[in-house]
Amino acid sequence: MKESRKLIANNKKAYHDYFIDEKFECGIELFGTEVKSIRSGKCSIKEAFVRIEKGEVYVFGMHVNPYEKGNIFNKDPLRAKKLLMHRSEINKLEGRIREKGLALVPLQVYFKGSLVKVEIGLARGKKLYDKRADIAKKDQRREVERDYKEKLR
Numbered sequence: 061m062k063e064s065r066k067l068i069a070n071n072k073k074a075y076h077d078y079f080i081d082e083k084f085e086c087g088i089e090l091f092g093t094e095v096k097s098i099r100s101g102k103c104s105i106k107e108a109f110v111r112i113e114k115g116e117v118y119v120f121g122m123h124v125n126p127y128e129k130g131n132i133f134n135k136d137p138l139r140a141k142k143l144l145m146h147r148s149e150i151n152k153l154e155g156r157i158r159e160k161g162l163a164l165v166p167l168q169v170y171f172k173g174s175l176v177k178v179e180i181g182l183a184r185g186k187k188l189y190d191k192r193a194d195i196a197k198k199d200q201r202r203e204v205e206r207d208y209k210e211k212l213r
Contacts, residue, residue, distance in 0.1 A: 068176075069103045069169040076191065078165060078183035084153070086117065087144035088169075088178050093127040093134050098176055103169055110143065110164035110180050112154050117143040119166055119178065143178060156182060 074080070090098070097103070102125035110119050118140045126134040145153075156162055168179040186194075 064171075064173065066171040067168060068098055068101060068171065069105045071105045071108070071165065071167050073106055074165045074167055074181065074183065076186075076194070078163065078181070078185055079190075080165075080167070080181040080183050081162065082182040083167065084145070084149065084180050084182070085172075085177055086149075086180060088119070088176050089142040089144060090124075090176060091135050094124045095176060096129075097125050097127040098169070099171075105166045105169055108166045110166055112150060112157070112164070115147075115150060115154075117145055117150055117153075117164075117180075119143055119180075122166065122169075143180070153182065160184075 104123040105119075105121075107123075108119055108121040110117060112118075120140050121138060122141055123137050126137055153164065157164065163183050163185065164180050165183050166178055167181045170177055170179070
């Protein structure tokens with residue numbers, strides 16, 4: 061049986077700015093009030109990035125709004141949050157980043173069952189002409205879809 065997957069935050073900007081080579085799913089270390097806030101959909105990863113420091117993976121710039129009823133238990137909304145991955149995966153990622161000059165970016169935050177998961181991507185930066193080509197393809201696809209819709213009428 062496939063577990064339910066409820067999307068909370070999506071990082072469209074990452075797909076615009078980077079080529080995503082490989083994706084990884086990892087858990088995230090959160091406090092109770094942060095989980096409650098995420099359950100109500102108050103999370104953003106637009107400006108977030110992932111770094112490996114001292115053999116641990118952290119996501120920086122992930123904004124989790126303070127929980128309204130959390131009072132003293134609320135944490136800093138922009139604090140660095142630890143991502144939970146196996147040591148072998150971390151070592152593999154660290155080697156690839158150092159070797160090829162790749163970056164790690166968060167792509168999605170979602171619930172898998174009752175657990176909060178973060179999908180991170182191993183990414184290569186796009187040049188300006190790559191971004192222009194993607195925009196041109198998207199516009200062309202929209203035109204074709206529009207023409208197809210008009211033919212059906």
